[in-house]
Amino acid sequence: EIVLTQSPGTLSLSPGERATLSCRASQSVSANYLAWYQQKPGQAPRLLIYVTSNRATGIPDRFSGGGSGTDFTLTISRLEPEDSAVYYCQQYGSSPFTFGPGTKVDIK
Amino acid sequence: QLVEFGGGVIRPGGSLRLSCAASGFTFDDYGMNWVRQAPGKGLEWVSGINWNGGSTGYVDSVKGRFTISRDNAKNSLYLQMDSLRAEDTALYYCARAMSTGFYYGMDVWGQGTTVSVSS
Numbered sequence: 001e002i003v004l005t006q007s008p009g010t011l012s013l014s015p016g017e018r019a020t021l022s023c024r025a026s027q028s029v030s031a032n033y034l035a036w037y038q039q040k041p042g043q044a045p046r047l048l049i050y051v052t053s054n055r056a057t058g059i060p061d062r063f064s065g066g067g068s069g070t071d072f073t074l075t076i077s078r079l080e081p082e083d084s085a086v087y088y089c090q091q092y093g094s095s096p097f098t099f100g101p102g103t104k105v106d107i108k
Numbered sequence: 109q110l111v112e113f114g115g116g117v118i119r120p121g122g123s124l125r126l127s128c129a130a131s132g133f134t135f136d137d138y139g140m141n142w143v144r145q146a147p148g149k150g151l152e153w154v155s156g157i158n159w160n161g162g163s164t165g166y167v168d169s170v171k172g173r174f175t176i177s178r179d180n181a182k183n184s185l186y187l188q189m190d191s192l193r194a195e196d197t198a199l200y201y202c203a204r205a206m207s208t209g210f211y212y213g214m215d216v217w218g219q220g221t222t223v224s225v226s227s
Contacts, residue, residue, distance in 0.1 A: 051213070096165070
């Protein structure tokens with residue numbers, strides 16, 4: 001099983017700042033099959049990025065993903081108040097498809 | 109749209125069948141998954157099934173106890189949960205994969221149905 005580690009655990013930033021979230025895998029993620037999800041309290045997760053760097057439909061271009069192998073990042077270029085949420089990475093290159101523990105982004 | 113139902117309170121060792129009704133898209137064009145979230149915790153992928161039910165996958169903790177299935181004629185996904193344990197307590201989401209297989213990003217999610225296993 002691939003274990004995903006996310007850092008930092010919590011990120012507290014101001015609107016307009018840049019957020020960089022890290023996701024590290026215990027072994028290489030096959031075909032860079034890594035996704036990022038956003039979850040707000042009381043809501044279902046929302047797909048942001050798939051296959052490392054592809055934005056899902058309707059996702060603003062201030063969200064971008066990158067990386068390969070075992071190290072991946074989600075960047076939010078200019079934070080907006082509505083970006084306050086928990087962000088999870090997930091690998092689906094090998095079963096079981098594991099999620100990271102999440103990074104909480106607080107907007108000051 | 110995905111709507112889950114069938115959750116409830118069940119004693120340890122009991123069984124429950126979750127259902128997920130799909131609408132607004134061609135159901136048999138997509139793989140499907142179940143993902144759960146224990147209270148106050150993160151997300152855990154539970155199981156997935158490809159478009160025709162010919163391929164399935166499970167997290168180790170539910171293998172042999174849970175069975176995923178689908179009925180494309182009814183646009184429905186199911187999760188049969190047997191030998192339930194306290195650690196199965198969670199909000200269970202149904203989610204659509206972005207391909208005919210289940211091994212892809214999940215772009216459509218339901219609102220979840222709650223399963224509580226308690227004596």
